[in-house]
Amino acid sequence: MKESIFKSEIANHLKAERKRKKLSLDATAKLTGVSKAMLGQIEREESSPTIATLWKIASGLNTSFSAFFANEPALQSGERVFPEDERMKVNTIFPFQQDTRIEVFEITLLDHHQQMSSPHDIGIVEHVHVIHGKMKVYFDQQWHVLEAGERIRFYSDQSHGYEAISETAVFHNIVSYPK
Amino acid sequence: MKESIFKSEIANHLKAERKRKKLSLDATAKLTGVSKAMLGQIEREESSPTIATLWKIASGLNTSFSAFFANEPALQSGERVFPEDERMKVNTIFPFQQDTRIEVFEITLLDHHQQMSSPHDIGIVEHVHVIHGKMKVYFDQQWHVLEAGERIRFYSDQSHGYEAISETAVFHNIVSYPK
DNA sequence: AATTATTGTGCGTTATAGCGCACATTTAAT
DNA sequence: ATTAAATGTGCGCTATAACGCACAATAATT
Numbered sequence: 443m444k445e446s447i448f449k450s451e452i453a454n455h456l457k458a459e460r461k462r463k464k465l466s467l468d469a470t471a472k473l474t475g476v477s478k479a480m481l482g483q484i485e486r487e488e489s490s491p492t493i494a495t496l497w498k499i500a501s502g503l504n505t506s507f508s509a510f511f512a513n514e515p516a517l518q519s520g521e522r523v524f525p526e527d528e529r530m531k532v533n534t535i536f537p538f539q540q541d542t543r544i545e546v547f548e549i550t551l552l553d554h555h556q557q558m559s560s561p562h563d564i565g566i567v568e569h570v571h572v573i574h575g576k577m578k579v580y581f582d583q584q585w586h587v588l589e590a591g592e593r594i595r596f597y598s599d600q601s602h603g604y605e606a607i608s609e610t611a612v613f614h615n616i617v618s619y620p621k
Numbered sequence: 622m623k624e625s626i627f628k629s630e631i632a633n634h635l636k637a638e639r640k641r642k643k644l645s646l647d648a649t650a651k652l653t654g655v656s657k658a659m660l661g662q663i664e665r666e667e668s669s670p671t672i673a674t675l676w677k678i679a680s681g682l683n684t685s686f687s688a689f690f691a692n693e694p695a696l697q698s699g700e701r702v703f704p705e706d707e708r709m710k711v712n713t714i715f716p717f718q719q720d721t722r723i724e725v726f727e728i729t730l731l732d733h734h735q736q737m738s739s740p741h742d743i744g745i746v747e748h749v750h751v752i753h754g755k756m757k758v759y760f761d762q763q764w765h766v767l768e769a770g771e772r773i774r775f776y777s778d779q780s781h782g783y784e785a786i787s788e789t790a791v792f793h794n795i796v797s798y799p800k
Numbered sequence: 801a802a803t804t805a806t807t808g809t810g811c812g813t814t815a816t817a818g819c820g821c822a823c824a825t826t827t828a829a830t
Numbered sequence: 831a832t833t834a835a836a837t838g839t840g841c842g843c844t845a846t847a848a849c850g851c852a853c854a855a856t857a858a859t860t
Contacts, residue, residue, distance in 0.1 A: 448672060448673070448676060449672075449673075452672070466806070466807055466808085467807070467808065467809095468806080468807070468808090476848080476849095477848060477849050477850070478807095478808080479808095479809085479810090479848075479849065479850080479851095480847075480848050480849075482808065482809065483809095483847085483848085486809090489846080489847060489848085490671045490672055490673045490846090490847080491671065491672060491847075491848090492669045492670065492671045492672070492816090492817075492847070492848090493627075493628075493631070493669060493670060493671070493672060493675060494628070494669040495847080495848075496672060497627070506800070507690065508687065511686075535750055535772055536748055536750075536772060536774060536795070539774075541744075541746060541797075541799075542723075542746050542797040544721075544723060544795070544797060546748070546750075546795065561685075564686045564687055565687050565720075567687075567720060567721050569715055569725070571714055571715075571725075581685075582684065582685070582688075583642070583683055583684070593714055593715060595715065595718075596685075597685035597686075597687040597688055597691075598685075599685045599686050599687055600679075600683065600684055600685040600686075600688075601683060614793075616715070616723070616725070616795065618720075618721040618723060620720070621800065645836070645837055645838085646837070646838065646839095647836080647837070647838090655818080655819095656818060656819050656820075657837095657838080658818075658819065658820080658821095658838095658839085658840090659817075659818050659819075661838065661839065662817085662818085662839095665839090668816080668817060668818080669816090669817080670817075670818090671817070671818090671846090671847075674817080674818075
């Protein structure tokens with residue numbers, strides 16, 4: 443994810459949210475405590491706001507903070523795509539639904555397979571619950587070893603991955619998307 | 622959530638992450654492309670970084686962006702309380718957290734036990750995934766039979782319940798609370 | 801058509817994010 | 831003990847985030 447696309451996502455989301463609520467720059471300025479000049483500049487991508495002001499905007503508009511970093515709904519609507527690999531079997535337990543914004547997979551790693559993944563969008567949380575075998579999960583620059591029955595939770599907007607320590611490992615993977 | 626408290630969250634997380642990696646301000650400056658003076662000010666809460674710089678920091682440290690905003694364990698622990706019953710064992714897999722607004726239980730029904738429940742708040746969605754045995758789930762005025770491995774999803778703002786058909790049944794219960 | 805709000809943008813000013821460099825302290829090496 | 835390297839803070843400077851106000855444009859009212 444490049445830095446520059448941030449600005450346009452923030453701009454788009456702010457503009458969309460403001461239009462959806464049928465608010466003028468002046469009205470949102472009063473709601474958020476951020477000057478309308480600044481709001482205009484952010485929408486035109488002429489300014490990269492500080493977290494403090496972005497917080498004031500999110501807070502004043504009663505919208506979530508992470509929503510400013512989400513990709514277009516068109517892209518994130520569906521299910522996550524997994525790489526085609528014979529040694530990693532993915533079974534969808536609960537597909538993504540707009541109301542809950544979670545999806546659940548049962549994943550089987552064969553032959554000590556390791557599966558790495560590049561960062562996802564901001565705010566996405568992954569839950570790993572080991573059903574069979576022994577495995578390790580990578581995030582925060584560390585491998586975390588998990589026995590059967592154990593579980594762990596992490597932000598997946600970073601490099602992460604899974605690897606079976608026993609020959610095969612089965613785990614449940616709950617992915618939560620913000621909104 | 623007040624604005625000031627997550628400035629300290631950012632400060633704490635940056636400091637902790639830097640210490641964990643045993644990096645100096647100088648070293649992190651080279652990694653992230655952010656001057657060490659600025660990094661120092663952020664750690665001392667003397668400066669509120671822009672989104673762009675915080676991104677450079679997260680990116681350069683290979684850490685998650687969201688982790689800088691990790692909210693403290695919510696006071697409002699939405700955790701559901703279950704009736705005391707010897708024939709229904711509830712094991713919490715993932716406790717409720719404010720960011721995801723889900724909680725996950727592993728529930729064991731013994732001796733053909735039936736457990737009914739009165740309606741919860743509107744918008745709450747329950748997911749049932751049968752691990753062992755055979756059971757049925759009640760909602761929408763009827764019972765739904767589930768074999769091991771099968772799953773079902775329903776709104777729990779209505780009378781609902783579970784019952785083991787085999788002598789014992791084990792299922793996972795994912796509860797999603799609306800934002 | 802003329803007037804009056806409303807809305808977004810441009811401008812000048814202030815506040816502060818962010819940088820490079822130097823300084824004082826500590827830590828390690830000689 | 832002395833030197834040398836490394837680490838965090840302070841200072842001056844520049845870039846820009848953020849503000850208030852005024853202006854030009856459109857939309858609504860008379």
